[in-house]
Amino acid sequence: MAAQESLLARCEVPIIDLAHIGTDVCPMKSVVRRIGQQLFAALSGKGLAMLVNHGIAEEKLKAVYGDLDNFCALPEGCQAQYLRNPASNHGYVRPGMEQFDITKKELRHSFNITSLSAAAFPAQEEVPEFPQHAVPLAQEFTNLSRVLLQALAYALGLPPATLLDSHSGMLASDGRNASTMRLLYYPPVPPEDEEESHHSGHRSYTRCGAHADYGTFTLLAQDSEGGLEVKLRGSEEWQAVGHLPGAIMVQTGEMLAAWTTNVLPALMHRVVVPSGTYARARGRHCVAFFCHPDNDAMIPIVPPRPAAPDAPACVPHAHLTLHNRLMNAAHHLQKRFKETYA
Numbered sequence: 001m002a003a004q005e006s007l008l009a010r011c012e013v014p015i016i017d018l019a020h021i022g023t024d025v026c027p028m029k030s031v032v033r034r035i036g037q038q039l040f041a042a043l044s045g046k047g048l049a050m051l052v053n054h055g056i057a058e059e060k061l062k063a064v065y066g067d068l069d070n071f072c073a074l075p076e077g078c079q080a081q082y083l084r085n086p087a088s089n090h091g092y093v094r095p096g097m098e099q100f101d102i103t104k105k106e107l108r109h110s111f112n113i114t115s116l117s118a119a120a121f122p123a124q125e126e127v128p129e130f131p132q133h134a135v136p137l138a139q140e141f142t143n144l145s146r147v148l149l150q151a152l153a154y155a156l157g158l159p160p161a162t163l164l165d166s167h168s169g170m171l172a173s174d175g176r177n178a179s180t181m182r183l184l185y186y187p188p189v190p191p192e193d194e195e196e197s198h199h200s201g202h203r204s205y206t207r208c209g210a211h212a213d214y215g216t217f218t219l220l221a222q223d224s225e226g227g228l229e230v231k232l233r234g235s236e237e238w239q240a241v242g243h244l245p246g247a248i249m250v251q252t253g254e255m256l257a258a259w260t261t262n263v264l265p266a267l268m269h270r271v272v273v274p275s276g277t278y279a280r281a282r283g284r285h286c287v288a289f290f291c292h293p294d295n296d297a298m299i300p301i302v303p304p305r306p307a308a309p310d311a312p313a314c315v316p317h318a319h320l321t322l323h324n325r326l327m328n329a330a331h332h333l334q335k336r337f338k339e340t341y342a
């Protein structure tokens with residue numbers, strides 16, 4: 001792929017600088033406001049942004065990429081002890097266990113982390129230091145999400161703590177919030193796929209089929225291998241995102257789209273196998289942090305258009321879990337899991 005073929009190369013991805021904010025739980029108000037405005041503009045216009053100076057060190061990502069490699073190298077019988085538990089969504093997802101595109105084989109290993117208790121991780125002798133690397137990283141992603149939730153609340157005209165309060169259980173390991181840190185490894189693509197595509201024009205493998213994420217937003221840290229494509233708002237065209245070293249991407253999820261009546265639409269995305277024999281022979285790693293509301297959250301629905309100057313910024317809290325199946329966070333998620341997990 002020529003460099004100018006990606007959205008980043010064409011300067012079409014908003015870049016938001018989080019310097020001066022770190023991942024503090026109580027960041028500076030003026031910085032939060034500025035970030036809120038930038039985030040709103042990016043997510044309403046494109047559905048994504050790149051966060052830079054976010055404070056999450058590259059070495060910490062590399063450490064968990066290595067842990068997942070070590071896990072994937074374990075014998076199948078050993079991996080089987082840690083398979084995903086459908087009730088908690090925690091655990092290892094083998095290639096083929098979760099499919100977004102049923103017409104292709106999705107070559108993807110995931111390790112979903114929804115509990116930070118040491119017992120939820122592979123034993124020390126199987127993958128040394130897995131929880132020592134993953135737990136602090138998950139806490140950093142949680143803190144970064146909290147900053148963004150405060151910024152978004154500001155941009156949506158909600159009282160500052162509204163979204164923080166409705167996401168209070170992120171990775172609290174008590175089952176009341178579905179937020180998940182997912183480690184992903186896409187192995188090299190078998191050479192026969194290339195041959196098949198020469199003969200029939202059809203590829204039987206992909207890395208991740210098209211979908212939008214289910215929660216509030218997703219934070220995505222990727223290595224430099226590429227392959228992530230998105231459909232920008234109002235366009236049916238798949239476009240490569242490209243790579244910005246060190247940046248973490250933020251993208252809108254379906255819950256946020258529902259609460260904002262699509263003012264912040266969910267971003268459709270997929271991961272394709274790269275063209276070129278060398279690129280296809282390499283694996284790809286990334287970490288996705290899915291920020292979800294608490295299962296029993298009361299989320300205000302933000303109206304589609306800016307309200308009149310004297311009108312309240314949002315309608316009063318709606319109790320989504322009891323009265324609105326469409327926007328019930330827990331039901332919505334279970335429905336999606338049923339559609340994608342074998």
Ligand SMILES: O=C(O)CCC(=O)C(=O)O
Pocket residue numbers: 182184208213220222228269271286288
């Ligand atoms: O690997 C990626 O870049 C995206 C993964 C993804 O979209 C997902 O797991 O929901």
Ligand SMILES: [Fe+2]
Pocket residue numbers: 211212213269
């Ligand atoms: Fe996704």
